[in-house]
Amino acid sequence: MRIVVLEGGLSPERDVSKTSARLIANALLSRGHEVCVVDLYEGIEDDSDLDSLFRTGNSDPYTYTILETEPDLEAVIACHGGRRQWLGPRVIDICKTADTVFLGLHGAHGENGQVQALLDAYGIKYTGCDYMGCALAMDKDVSKMLVQGAGLRTAKWVTRPSDQIDFDSINKEIGMPCVIKPIGCGSSCGVSIVSTKEEFDKAISYANQYKQDILIEQFIKGREMTVGIVGDHVLPVIEIIPHEGFYDYKNKYQAGLTTHICPANLTKEQTQAAKDFAYSIFKILRMSSYGRIDIFFDEENDCFWFIEANNLPGMTNTSLVPDAAAVDGINYEELCERIAKESINR
């Protein structure tokens, strides 16, 4: 197959995406496909012959090193003459020449459905959920409403514009500790767990940097877990144990800072309950192709809580879906190829 792998873009998860996308590209190359990696924002700035940009063979693998902190997007924009339009030159042109587009993107432009709708308009095939599944899963407020509406547990929450949030009213409505997050980010960008007014105020200004409404929810006391789904296949449950603090940006992408236990240490019944819970949420949110549902296991009450859904889950070497797939006997190359093939056969 001839495959364009889209990476980067103008999301705070730009670097995570470049890490995922290049590993995906290498996997597809090693499976004999013709591959070209293109940055959604940068595009192709010269008039190269598009066919000549595709590679075969894996003798010269793509690489990317992710830093401990999020990228400076203003610096990226400045390097491109101050252009703020998120779709780069010739991106659609090169996508049109491929059999499918593997979305190695993370964050708003990639997971909120806009890229999917754009590709649909051109009849270009792509991996992952359609625009509707993306839009529903990416908005943490909408996804929680739908999950709660279906009678499944999710932490009590409020969503507000940042100028309508004050500590006293949140303390009354939600209580402390609470979790503060922008409604539509990933990779823990903008997420804080707070207990005091001082921490609260700092967390609101941090979340506000992402210029979205802010979701504030009850802190769930429990064991953090996640469940990946590929097609109709539910992967083994992973328990996530960061060695320090919570599962933030640094703990997600710097090797050795978080332990994944897979399969999670749960009884057979609990494992089945976690898988059923995650799969129901995948369906409720109109997700398809592949994705990951983040949950907490509340041991005291022997039940699961929905945290949030990921429609283009991380594919880096510290990511969760590739780990769970490997435990199920699906190696990284096979996983990428399976996702790419599914996008063509849809």
Ligand SMILES: Nc1ncnc2c1ncn2[C@@H]1O[C@H](COP(=O)(O)OP(=O)(O)OP(=O)(O)O)[C@@H](O)[C@H]1O
């Ligand atoms: N209600 C909660 N109670 C306890 N911890 C939470 C809660 N919500 C989030 N967290 C912690 O914050 C982390 C990030 O939260 P969340 O998954 O909502 O953010 P995200 O940016 O969408 O993450 P990603 O897309 O990388 O999975 C979680 O992995 C978990 O460790």
Ligand SMILES: [Mg+2]
């Ligand atoms: Mg998460």
